[in-house]
Amino acid sequence: MPRLDQIVEHLFAHPSAELHLESNTTGHYREPGTPDIGVFRQPLRTGQILLLFADLVPPDHSQRLLAGEPITFSYECPRGAVRVSMDLKGPELRVVVRAIDPPVHSSASAIETPPPVLRDLPTGSLVQVIAELPARRATHLHLAPGQPAFVRVGSALIPLAEVGPFTVAQIREALTSLAPAPARELVLKHPRFDFSCVSKDSVFHVHAQESRGGLTVVVRALPRQVGSLESLGLPPALATGLEGHGLWVICGAAGHGTTTSLAALAQAVLDTRAASVCLVESPIEYVLSPGRGLAQQLEVGTHVESFTAGLAQARTLDHDLLGVGSLDDPETLAEAVALADRGRLVLGTLHAHTSVEAVSKLVSLTAGHAPLQYQLASVLRGVFAQQLVANVTGGRTLAWEVLRATDALREAVRTGSTSQLAAARAHGFEQSLYDLVLRGEVEADTALGACVDRQALEVLLSRASRVRAA
Numbered sequence: 001m002p003r004l005d006q007i008v009e010h011l012f013a014h015p016s017a018e019l020h021l022e023s024n025t026t027g028h029y030r031e032p033g034t035p036d037i038g039v040f041r042q043p044l045r046t047g048q049i050l051l052l053f054a055d056l057v058p059p060d061h062s063q064r065l066l067a068g069e070p071i072t073f074s075y076e077c078p079r080g081a082v083r084v085s086m087d088l089k090g091p092e093l094r095v096v097v098r099a100i101d102p103p104v105h106s107s108a109s110a111i112e113t114p115p116p117v118l119r120d121l122p123t124g125s126l127v128q129v130i131a132e133l134p135a136r137r138a139t140h141l142h143l144a145p146g147q148p149a150f151v152r153v154g155s156a157l158i159p160l161a162e163v164g165p166f167t168v169a170q171i172r173e174a175l176t177s178l179a180p181a182p183a184r185e186l187v188l189k190h191p192r193f194d195f196s197c198v199s200k201d202s203v204f205h206v207h208a209q210e211s212r213g214g215l216t217v218v219v220r221a222l223p224r225q226v227g228s229l230e231s232l233g234l235p236p237a238l239a240t241g242l243e244g245h246g247l248w249v250i251c252g253a254a255g256h257g258t259t260t261s262l263a264a265l266a267q268a269v270l271d272t273r274a275a276s277v278c279l280v281e282s283p284i285e286y287v288l289s290p291g292r293g294l295a296q297q298l299e300v301g302t303h304v305e306s307f308t309a310g311l312a313q314a315r316t317l318d319h320d321l322l323g324v325g326s327l328d329d330p331e332t333l334a335e336a337v338a339l340a341d342r343g344r345l346v347l348g349t350l351h352a353h354t355s356v357e358a359v360s361k362l363v364s365l366t367a368g369h370a371p372l373q374y375q376l377a378s379v380l381r382g383v384f385a386q387q388l389v390a391n392v393t394g395g396r397t398l399a400w401e402v403l404r405a406t407d408a409l410r411e412a413v414r415t416g417s418t419s420q421l422a423a424a425r426a427h428g429f430e431q432s433l434y435d436l437v438l439r440g441e442v443e444a445d446t447a448l449g450a451c452v453d454r455q456a457l458e459v460l461l462s463r464a465s466r467v468r469a470a
Contacts, residue, residue, distance in 0.1 A: 007039060008082050011099040019097040021049050042274065046093045048294050053084065053095070074100065126174035129163055133221035134202050137395065140221070143171055145214035155390045168214045175206060175217070191215075196283060198224065205283060226263040226286040233398030234261060238384060239268040242321065242347065246381035246405075247340040249327065251350040251358035256388045257398065258349040259285055262323050265347060269321055270295055279323040280310030293320075300325075311335040315342075324348040330365045334372055340379035354429070354452055355383040355403035356421045363416045377413035381405050389433070389450045391441050399432040399442075399450065401425055422453070430457040437461065 010029055011017055017031040019039070023046040027039035061071040070087040085096045129149060133141055138151035145168045149160045166174075176187045183195035191210035196203060205220040229236055242248070242265060250265075252258045263286040266277050270291035277293060282300035289295065296319075304310040307324050308331045314322055327333045327348040340346045352358035362380075366373040382404040388396035403409060408424040411417075422428070433447035434457060444461055451457045 008077055008097055008099070010037075011082065011097065012080055015099060019095075021052075021093075021095040021097075023049065023092045023094075042292055045294075046088075046091055048290060049093050049095060051290065051294060051296065053086070056084070057086070126163075126166055126170060127177060129160070130174075130178070130204055130219055130221075131199060133204070133219070134223075138221060141217075141219040143217040143219075144211075145171065147213075154395045155388075156394070171215055171217060175208070178204070178206070194283070203285065205285070222260075222285055224287065225289070226260060226267055229264055229268055232257070232260065232264055233400075234264060235400065235402075238402070239265055239272070241381070242269055242345060245340060245343045245345050245379075247336060247346045247348070247376075247379045248381050249348055249350050249358055249362070249383045250386070251352040251355065251383060252386045253353055254351060256386060258386065259325060261384075261386060262325065262347060262349055263288065266295075266321060266323050267291070269293070275320040276318060277321045277323070278314055278317070278319045279325070280304065280307055280314075281323075281325040282307070307332040308335050311339060311346075315339065320345060322346045326350070327362075327365075330369075333362065333365050333376075334369075337372060337376050337379055341375055352385070353387070355385040355401055355425060356418055358383045358385060359403070359409065359412060359421060360418045363413060363418065367416075373416075374414055377410040380409065380413060382409075385429070387429070387450060389436070389442055390446050391436075392443060397436060397441050399429055399436060399447075400427070401429045401432060402427050428453070428456070430460060433457060434460040 008019060011019060014029070014031055017029050019027070020030055021027040021039070021044065024043050026043050028036040029039065030036050056073070056075045057065065057071070058073055061073055065071050065086055065088050068088060070085065072083060072085045074081055074083050081100050083098050083100045087094045126143075130141060133151065136151055136153065138153050140152040142150040142152070142157070143166060146165045148165055149163045150157050151160060152158070172187060176184050178197045179187045179195050180197065183193060186193040187195070187208075192208065194205070194207050196205050198204070201224060203222045203224055205222070206217065207220075208215055208217045229239055250258045250261050259281070262279070266279055267288055269275050270277055270288060270293045273292060275293040276296075277288065278296040278298065279288070280298045280300065284297050284299045288297060298304050298310045298313070300306060300310065304313060307326055308329075311322065311324055311332065312335055322339060322344055324332060324336055324346065327336060327350045336346045336348055350358050350361060352361050362376060363373065366376055382402060384400065384402050386398055386400045389399050391397040403421065403425050406424055409421065412421050429450070429452050433442065433451050436442040437444050437447050448454055448457060
C-alpha cells in the first residue's frame with residue numbers, strides 16, 4: 001500500500017495529528033491548535049476510501065463493517081504502526097488513522113515486510129545479497145547450489161565471486177526468513193514455489209524450481225512504485241491515446257519491460273483523470289496509486305483463477321480501463337476482444353518481438369474462429385512493441401515501435417496476411433534506435449544488432465554521418 005504509506009508519513013512527523021477520511025471530502029490532517037491540512041486534490045467517494053484499505057482490513061472485520069458496525073485494527077507501514085478506525089453508516093464512511101507507539105504487528109497486511117531486508121545483515125549472507133540488488137543496479141539474482149551467485153545488470157550476467165557458493169539448505173533457510181507466513185511451508189518442502197517480499201523501496205519476486213543440480217532460484221528486484229512514462233522512455237503520446245474503447249496491445253520479449261509499461265500507462269491514466277482502472281496480473285509487481293481515480297488490482301492465483309476469469313469478472317463492473325498481464329492464450333484474447341467490443345478500453349501484453357509478429361500471433365490465436373477474427377479487426381486500436389537495448393552506461397534503454405489501426409492493419413487481421421504490415425508502422429524500431437544513437441545513449445553497433453531492418457537503419461546512420469561530415 002505505498003500510496004497509503006505515503007499519506008500516513010505525516011502522522012509520524014506530527015505525533016498528535018490524526019488523518020481523517022470521510023466520504024465526498026478531500027480528507028484532512030487534524031492536529032490540535034493548527035488549521036486542518038487537505039490530503040487529496042479531489043473529493044473521495046466511499047468506494048475509493050474502502051479501496052485504500054481493502055488489503056489491510058482483517059477478513060473477520062470486513063463483514064462487521066459492511067453490517068454497519070464500527071471496526072478498529074492496526075497495521076504496520078515502513079515508518080511504524082498505525083491504528084485505523086472505520087465507521088460505515090449507509091453510504092457514508094468515516095475513517096480516522098492515528099500513529100501508535102510502540103509499534104504493533106497486524107495480521108491484516110497483504111504482504112509481510114521481512115525484518116531481515118530492513119536491518120543490518122551479516123556480511124556475505126544470502127539475505128544481504130538480495131537486499132543489495134537495487135544498490136548494485138541489478139534486476140535479477142540467479143542462484144544454484146554449489147555455484148557462485150550471479151546478478152544481471154543491464155544485459156550482462158555477472159558472477160559475484162565473493163558470494164557463495166550456497167548449499168540447498170542455506171538457500172532454503174535464507175528464503176524462509178524472507179517469505180510471508182503462508183509461503184514458508186512451501187519454501188521448506190516444495191520442489192517449486194513463488195512468493196514476493198518487500199523492503200522500504202523495493203519488491204523482490206522469488207521463483208524457485210527443483211532441477212537436476214538442486215534448487216535453482218531467480219530473484220527479481222523492482223521498485224515499489226512504477227516510474228513515469230518519461231523515466232521509462234515511453235512516448236507520452238501513447239498515454240493520450242488511451243481513451244474511448246478498443247484493444248491496445250503491448251508486446252515484447254520476456255524480460256523486456258512490457259509489464260512495467262502496462263503499469264506505467266495505467267498509473268498515467270489515474271494521475272491525469274478521474275477513471276476506474278482494473279489490472280489483472282500474475283503476479284502484481286507494482287501497486288497503483290489511486291491518483292484522481294479508482295485503482296483495482298487482481299492477482300491470478302490469489303484473487304482470480306486465471307486471466308480469463310479476471311476479465312470475465314470485470315464484465316459487470318464500471319471500469320474505464322482494463323489491463324491484462326497476458327493475452328497469450330485464445331480464451332483470454334477472446335474475453336478481451338469481447339470487452340472492447342462492448343465499449344471498454346482494454347490494454348494487454350503479449351510475448352512477441354515486433355508489432356508485425358504480434359499481429360501474426362493475434363491472428364493465429366483466433367484461427368478457426370472467423371467471427372472472433374473479424375471482431376478483433378474491428379476493435380484493435382494498435383500494437384506497441386518494445387525492447388530493452390544495452391546503453392553506453394551499462395544499463396538498458398527502451399527502443400519502441402508502434403503500429404496503429406489503419407485499413408491495412410484491419411485487413412491483415414481479417415485475412416491473416418501480415419507480410420506488408422512493416423511498411424504500415426507509424427514509428428519503427430529503426431527510427432527509435434537511430435534516435436538513441438543520435439543522442440549518444442546507444443552505440444551504433446548495438447543498435448544495428450537490435451534492429452529488425454538492418455538495411456533501413458544503416459541508411460539512416462549513413463545519412464547522419466554525411467550531414468555531420470558536411
